[in-house]
Amino acid sequence: MEQTRIPLVDLKNISIAFGGIRAVDDASVDLYPGEVVALLGHNGAGKSTLIKILSGAYKRDSGAIFVRGEEAQISNPRDAKKYGIETIYQTLALADNVDAAANLFLGREIMTAYGTLDDVAMEAEARKVMGRLNPRFQRFKEPVSKLSGGQRQSVAIARAILFNARILIMDEPTAALGPQETAQVGELVKQLKADGIGIFLISHDIHDVFDLADRVCVMKNGQVVGTARTQDVTKDEVLGMIILGKCPPGAIPGPGAMQIAA
Amino acid sequence: MTDTTTNAPADRARTTELTPIGRFLKATEIDTRMLGMVGALLLIWIGLQVISSLRLGVNPFEFDSRTFLTFRNLWNLSVQASAVAIMATGMVLVIVMRNIDLSVGSAEGLIGMVMGFAQVHFLVRTVGLELGNPWIWALALAIGIALGLVIGALQGFVIAYMEVPAFIVTLGGLLIWRGAAWWVTSGQTIAPLDATFQLMGGGPQGAIGATWSWIVGLVACLAVVLALLNGRQQRKRFKFPLRPLWAEAFLGAVTCGVILGAIWIANSYPWPIGIVRRYAEANGITIPEGGLFIAHGIAIPVLIAVAVGIVMTFVTNRTRFGRYVFAIGGNPEAANLAGINTRWITMKVFMIMGVLAAISAAVSSARLNSATNSLGTLDELLVIAAAVIGGTSLAGGAGTVAGAMLGALLMQSLQSGMVLLNIDTPLQNIVVGLVLVVAVWLDTLYRKRV
Numbered sequence: 001m002e003q004t005r006i007p008l009v010d011l012k013n014i015s016i017a018f019g020g021i022r023a024v025d026d027a028s029v030d031l032y033p034g035e036v037v038a039l040l041g042h043n044g045a046g047k048s049t050l051i052k053i054l055s056g057a058y059k060r061d062s063g064a065i066f067v068r069g070e071e072a073q074i075s076n077p078r079d080a081k082k083y084g085i086e087t088i089y090q091t092l093a094l095a096d097n098v099d100a101a102a103n104l105f106l107g108r109e110i111m112t113a114y115g116t117l118d119d120v121a122m123e124a125e126a127r128k129v130m131g132r133l134n135p136r137f138q139r140f141k142e143p144v145s146k147l148s149g150g151q152r153q154s155v156a157i158a159r160a161i162l163f164n165a166r167i168l169i170m171d172e173p174t175a176a177l178g179p180q181e182t183a184q185v186g187e188l189v190k191q192l193k194a195d196g197i198g199i200f201l202i203s204h205d206i207h208d209v210f211d212l213a214d215r216v217c218v219m220k221n222g223q224v225v226g227t228a229r230t231q232d233v234t235k236d237e238v239l240g241m242i243i244l245g246k247c248p249p250g251a252i253p254g255p256g257a258m259q260i261a262a
Numbered sequence: 263m264t265d266t267t268t269n270a271p272a273d274r275a276r277t278t279e280l281t282p283i284g285r286f287l288k289a290t291e292i293d294t295r296m297l298g299m300v301g302a303l304l305l306i307w308i309g310l311q312v313i314s315s316l317r318l319g320v321n322p323f324e325f326d327s328r329t330f331l332t333f334r335n336l337w338n339l340s341v342q343a344s345a346v347a348i349m350a351t352g353m354v355l356v357i358v359m360r361n362i363d364l365s366v367g368s369a370e371g372l373i374g375m376v377m378g379f380a381q382v383h384f385l386v387r388t389v390g391l392e393l394g395n396p397w398i399w400a401l402a403l404a405i406g407i408a409l410g411l412v413i414g415a416l417q418g419f420v421i422a423y424m425e426v427p428a429f430i431v432t433l434g435g436l437l438i439w440r441g442a443a444w445w446v447t448s449g450q451t452i453a454p455l456d457a458t459f460q461l462m463g464g465g466p467q468g469a470i471g472a473t474w475s476w477i478v479g480l481v482a483c484l485a486v487v488l489a490l491l492n493g494r495q496q497r498k499r500f501k502f503p504l505r506p507l508w509a510e511a512f513l514g515a516v517t518c519g520v521i522l523g524a525i526w527i528a529n530s531y532p533w534p535i536g537i538v539r540r541y542a543e544a545n546g547i548t549i550p551e552g553g554l555f556i557a558h559g560i561a562i563p564v565l566i567a568v569a570v571g572i573v574m575t576f577v578t579n580r581t582r583f584g585r586y587v588f589a590i591g592g593n594p595e596a597a598n599l600a601g602i603n604t605r606w607i608t609m610k611v612f613m614i615m616g617v618l619a620a621i622s623a624a625v626s627s628a629r630l631n632s633a634t635n636s637l638g639t640l641d642e643l644l645v646i647a648a649a650v651i652g653g654t655s656l657a658g659g660a661g662t663v664a665g666a667m668l669g670a671l672l673m674q675s676l677q678s679g680m681v682l683l684n685i686d687t688p689l690q691n692i693v694v695g696l697v698l699v700v701a702v703w704l705d706t707l708y709r710k711r712v
């Protein structure tokens with residue numbers, strides 16, 4: 001069934017090296033509308049690097065990116081945003097010295113008729129979107145450096161959903177959030193999924209992943225171990241993929257799958 | 263989309279109890295840092311007044327033409343501070359972006375020489391304009407500004423696109439532009455300058471007189487009131503909390519008071535007797551008994567500096583460009599990921615700095631009525647010090663244009679005061695150096711608390 005549909009994003013044979021390190025090595029993964037694909041792997045497996053190539057933060061050494069079946073030219077973050085790709089970075093990527101509204105609209109400010117910044121309108125919009133994520137958040141006037149880790153994360157998430165993303169990349173979006181805020185992000189993911197948005201979700205919390213994701217894609221040492229639908233594999237099998245690189249029968253093996261000695 | 267902003271409790275830690283002063287500051291939203299600077303400036307003024315009076319053995323609270331707080335001294339102070347203040351507004355942006363510009367003094371020198379050469383030699387001999395032609399000053403200034411733009415663009419390009427650290431590029435610029443200034447005339451001073459050009463430097467002719475000064479002051483007050491009203495209107499549009507009315511009235515009254523006070527000072531400083539006599543003769547006026555009082559009014563260089571300050575404040579606070587400068591200073595990586603063209607913004611900041619160096623060159627060479635190749639020597643240090651004293655953080659990401667201009671005024675006050683007190687130059691340098699370090703230390707303490 002899936003073969004007939006066109007994937008929203010198709011990353012094909014992506015590689016990038018930093019100095020001598022092959023951070024991502026011949027990785028391929030795809031994403032369909034309304035689908036959540038979890039990217040899993042140990043620390044340093046290359047997850048963030050792979051999605052940063054999609055978001056335009058890094059330039060790949062080789063491979064191709066297809067968006068809705070057409071090859072996409074993504075060489076900087078602006079290009080990616082034109083394709084409706086929004087990203088919540090692991091490092092949050094907030095300008096600490098300006099307030100939440102300025103961060104939400106950074107690069108896409110609302111302007112008045114006279115071509116000046118419309119701070120009041122931006123703050124009003126910021127209040128709306130933050131209300132969806134973290135209703136108790138009130139500190140709109142302070143620079144984000146004064147916010148708590150979780151509040152900062154909420155700002156980063158709000159920024160990604162503010163501009164009608166078609167493709168959302170979430171790199172450990174709930175790492176700093178409390179249980180209630182995490183649940184709220186889970187709700188948000190379901191809501192966005194229902195709207196037909198495709199989501200790449202990177203998380204180390206395997207329970208979260210099984211609750212939210214339709215498929216998992218496991219990486220190890222820059223390579224894809226395998227991809228599987230969550231209903232076809234167990235949590236233990238996925239852990240085996242992450243730790244040992246062992247591809248279970250329910251998964252489609254990738255180049256990084258452990259070769260079973262003959 | 264559900265809107266849940268309204269009835270949820272704030273996730274704020276319990277606010278600390280406010281003292282009456284704290285409540286007052288909160289209601290008026292006054293920047294306490296700025297208040298501190300104004301306080302420091304007044305303290306220095308009063309201190310210098312007391313010291314200069316005691317040395318003369320007169321009462322510091324009675325007017326005496328030889329003490330620090332005289333109309334003449336304050337007026338001169340404002341003129342002398344203009345050149346550094348103009349460049350300090352640009353240095354704020356440079357430092358906010360985590361860069362530095364050590365070349366502004368040398369660039370000022372080179373541009374001053376080129377403008378001098380243009381108005382006295384090039385435009386007259388080569389282009390063939392008549393001496394005193396009103397186009398000369400405008401063309402000379404345009405040439406200077408264009409040169410400033412080119413110098414800034416060149417340095418900015420090397421810094422932004424070739425990724426050579428700003429410290430090194432502008433340190434090179436410091437040497438290069440000073441050397442180039444010498445080459446323009448092989449070190450010869452160019453004087454006198456074009457008569458119209460000279461007006462940019464102040465002096466009895468280079469001030470706008472009492473009537474125009476009052477008009478400018480009233481227009482400024484009107485603008486203050488309109489700005490306050492507009493701010494209120496904007497907040498109402500989205501039902502944001504408003505400042506209490508008394509706080510708005512207080513802010514308006516104080517700002518207008520300061521503006522009109524400054525104009526009153528400028529209008530209380532009369533032309534010297536000699537110039538009044540010549541003016542009277544030229545216009546066929548008989549000087550009445552007791553002399554003729556003709557006020558200077560606001561000096562043109564001060565008007566230029568204030569205009570630059572207003573434009574630069576607008577640019578930093580109200581435009582996309584300004585927002586990006588601050589975002590880049592806060593987190594360059596984040597700004598880049600947000601799709602901001604950080605290199606182009608960096609280059610533009612240096613171009614603005616170059617233009618401001620050109621305006622300063624015009625003001626200071628006009629004031630001296632000569633272009634020398636040493637014009638602006640050490641100005642880079644004064645400009646950086648003014649920006650830093652004014653609250654610009656060398657770590658990047660924080661600073662205000664108004665603060666930097668106040669910083670320039672503060673430094674000039676110290677310097678003029680020490681000249682008045684006959685303190686020798688080495689000691690002056692020691693004092694300025696100490697003040698710089700202490701000011702930044704106080705600022706560090708302040709930032710930790712707020």
Ligand SMILES: Nc1ncnc2c1ncn2[C@@H]1O[C@H](COP(=O)(O)OP(=O)(O)OP(=O)(O)O)[C@@H](O)[C@H]1O
Binds near residue numbers: 021022046
């Ligand atoms: N900018 C860079 N320069 C050099 N090496 C890098 C850079 N970014 C990542 N790497 C290297 O690439 C590899 C993959 O890093 P990446 O950040 O993609 O891991 P990750 O899977 O996201 O890990 P984590 O779970 O810890 O976030 C690591 O070995 C890392 O050291």
Ligand SMILES: [Mg+2]
Binds near residue numbers: 047048090171
């Ligand atoms: Mg990562």
